[in-house]
Amino acid sequence: MSEWLVLTIAMAAAGAVVVAVVLLSHRRRAAAAGDDPKGPEEIEEVETPDVLEYMTMMVGVVYAIVLGLAIAGVWEARGSAQADVQREAQALHEISQRATVLPRDAREELREDIDAYVSHVVRTEWKHMIEQEELTQRGDELLAEIREDIALRTPTNELEAQTYQPMLERVSVVSDARTTRAENAASTLPGVVWFGLIIGALVTVGLIFTMRMGRSGRELLLAGLFSALIAFLLFMVWDFDAPFGRSGTDTAEVFEQLFPGAV
The missing domain is CATH 1.20.1480 (hypothetical protein mp506/mpn330, domain 1)
Structure with a gap:
């Protein structure tokens, strides 16, 4: 299976899972609001606390920094x-x-x-x-x-x-x-770093559900694109984590250029 196919499947799966969970959560809230004595209108007025929005932002920033350092590390290792x-x-x-x-x-x-x-x-x-x-x-x-x-x-x-x-x-x-x-x-990356990257991705994407997203098509699209982006960045780290690639001899191209008769 080619790396591009793996990437496409991973991004599509990540986006589909998040969108499906958001839709199911939204329908469940709508059903609960219909049965609530207060009525659906009052239920929808509940807003996300400011503290939760701040914590979500901070977690996203911290994870972005960690992910950026991981990408820089594997990229430098491949270049070396x-x-x-x-x-x-x-x-x-x-x-x-x-x-x-x-x-x-x-x-x-x-x-x-x-x-x-x-x-x-x-x-x-x-x-x-x-x-x-x-x-x-x-x-x-x-x-x-x-x-x-x-x-x-x-x-x-x-x-x-x-x-x-x-x-x-x-x-x-x-x-x-x-x-x-x-x-x-x-x-290049040890197992503990991969554990942190995966757990951090799950936490970061999971925070989407605390923001009551899915109330509009744009929010639903944003949730799917965000999860697909996380999947793409993790795939990039995984691919670059092998300094000489995952398959083939593309990284040995310099030998083929200098010794065309030998290969």
Whole structure:
């Protein structure tokens, strides 16, 4: 099921539930007013206390702040994860370019190992990383082969000697970025934060019913749109809570751009 379909269903369900509850509550009040000796007109004159309106406003403001901080946190975490992926792919690309000074056999072997690593990362490891929140042992082995291609070969001339150390440094950058990618594979927000976001959403939406909404079509529409907005924002937090996405390899696009032949 695509993420857009999940979002549409969540927003429609949230709005429908709130509208249905408001309508049922309104009908129940109307039925009670018809049976009351005071008559329906006097029942409808009951107004929401000012204190309740103030408390509702304060709860909404506090929840909006918390929700905004959560969105900012997961957005920053995703941006940081993408920067590390860019660093990993760029370092591999630089190694492949610097290999030009090597003899043909050594150059082709190194580039083949780099392509094998990139292919494994995009086609196999990325899906495993998203589902299991960890990297594969095979990826570590392929990176080790790249390091051996450089470290175990003695430079034969001055030009190779000049590129030897920079290439090893690029391998270290790839290894460091890979380690950071493994650390970022897990969800950003802890469970207690999700508990607070969900409970806060239920409380905030539930306060709609204390305001006697549903007495007009505009109020009913507002209640539905407000609940749909809360559902949309929670979905946004949930989607961004996975730094590398929930499915697919869209976040690995930089590898595909720099190594089109490998993937």
